[in-house]
Amino acid sequence: MLKLEVNIPDRKYPIYIDKGIINRIGEEIRKIYNNKKIAIITDSNVEKLYGPQIENNLKKADFLTKKIIIEPGEKSKSFIVLQSVCDELLKFGLNRGDLVIAFGGGVVGDLGGFAASIILRGIPYIQIPTTLLSQIDSSIGGKVAINTIHGKNLIGSFYQPLAVFIDPDLLKSLDDKFLYDGMAEVIKYGAIRDEKLFYNLLKYESKEELFENIEEVIYKSCSIKKDIVEKDEKDKGERMLLNFGHTIGHGIEKYFKYERYTHGEAVAIGMAVITERSEELGITEKGTFNLLKNAINKYNLPHRMPPVNKNELINAIGLDKKNIGKDMHIILIEKIGKSFVKKIKIDDIEKYINI
Template sequence: MEKLHINLDEKSYDIFIERGIFEEVGKYISKFYKKKKIVVVTDTNVDSLYGDMLLKNLENSGYVPSKVVFDAGEENKNFDTLTKVYEKIIDSGIKRGDLLIAFGGGVVGDLAGFAASTIYRGMDFIQIPTTLLAQVDSSVGGKVAVDTTRGKNLVGSFYQPKMVIIDPELLKTLDEREVRSGMAEVIKYGAIYDNEFFNYLLEKEDLKSSMEDIEKIIKRCCEIKAKIVEVDELDLGLRMILNFGHTLGHAIEKYYDYTKYTHGEAISIGMYEITILGEKLGITKTGESKKIKEILKKYELPIEDKVNLGDLIEIMKSDKKNISGILNFIFLSEIGKVEVKKVAEEEIGNKLLK
């Protein structure tokens, strides 16, 4: 069993990672939650696979659980769903001092976490992430949000869970494409922070052999994320390095209206393209793009798309991370180290198309 602690003073919490831990979830929750009522918020896919198991497990630990289920998919991470989730929580008799469990991928974690942060002016919640992306990234760090018609994640808050319980066994039912997409975020951690971890992933034979060691891999990712979040909980500085590949990646996702690529696939293209660019601009050590290409190919992730950079620039200018006309581009100086370059909106074209 791997246990990590995120140190954020009174908002500190533990992350438990273990194969099969899901079957003992009630026992872990009882370490800190002594009341009876729990509301589980999940999506239709996760519910049909694991909903009953979770409820039974909570009942066996003496809890009185209820369940709120919404339709799976990013298109439902919106205010309509949120309103329904609020209403169902209230109707099920859940009060402010009770507990909410966000049980699912990043969509559930973000929406249910945002519901927890706002309903009754905030109630305690825990994360039980069920996709690789959620297990290595979105369930840790307290960013919660919903999408609006004007863009993704535009309304949200920073709201830390009380505990994160990660069971890699749950990934067995996940679509292989989703697992590969999660690997793009895993690779990102190695690229921005840990050369040794990057090489470890590079030396793996294929996805299958990485999945055999997935507990260890998830732990390393959570450790890196924890270190970054502890320094910069509110995303005012260091946390921006987690956006390596994301500025371009988000633009690619948006260009195709979120239909062609998963988030991880778009980030994969973004990481490769920004590394090529970094080499051209003399920021990134020559040869690093070759390594990025090799590792992404190993995990069968895309590295290129025919869309031209010029078309992406307009989209990047409207990125929500564009603060007062300045965008931060995260370049690798070498594998394991990053360099942040601030580029003014009007300069983006000149700099990137050089």
């Protein structure tokens, strides 16, 4: 078992990475949680694959459980679904010493964590992420939120989990589309902070070779996020580096109403588009865009901006939650493995987008 520990002010929590840990999850949770009740928030896809398995495992450890099942997809990150989940949690009679498990991908993690943060003004929760994207990114760092008509993740909070349990074996059931969706974030980590990780991604010759090295890939990615979160929990400085590709990516997702591109696909386009332009502007080392493009293409992700109305896209980008007043922060890379935050006027964003 690989283990990391996130240390933030007044709080620390473990991240466990181990193939097959889902088969003894009740035993592991019993080590850190002494009460009886556990509410499991999951989606219908994960429920079909692993729902009975996790529930039976928890019951063997003498926990009283309740499953709350939502529909998969970004549309579940809404006020209506949040209210429904909170109603079910309250019907279960949870108190502040009880536990919520967010068992699923990024949508379940964000929604479940946010529900835990507001029920009874906050009850403990555990992340058990089931997709690569959630295992290396959204389950760590305590960002929990829902979407609105105005944009993605605009209503939420910072609420750290009690622990994160990552089982790489769960990735074997993922459709390739969603496996590669998560690889966009791995590419991001390599591009902003870890040159060795990035070049390793270019070396893997097959999906099978990727899976042979998946624990190391997950561990390296989680380590980068852990280190950055420890230095900047509330996303006011260095943590912004994790948004490489996301400002444009979130704009693309919103522009297409969260229906055409997955999160990873949109982020891949965002990383490529802004790096191509920053290289043209002389900010980024020549050849960096081609390296990034090769990595993106290798994992079946898009790198070109689709046909869009430029003004509508810029408006969507301008509503991103990371923007402050008339200014916004964008993330650029000097070269693979080295990144920085640049503050610009919102009106200047089109200078960094090739449309």
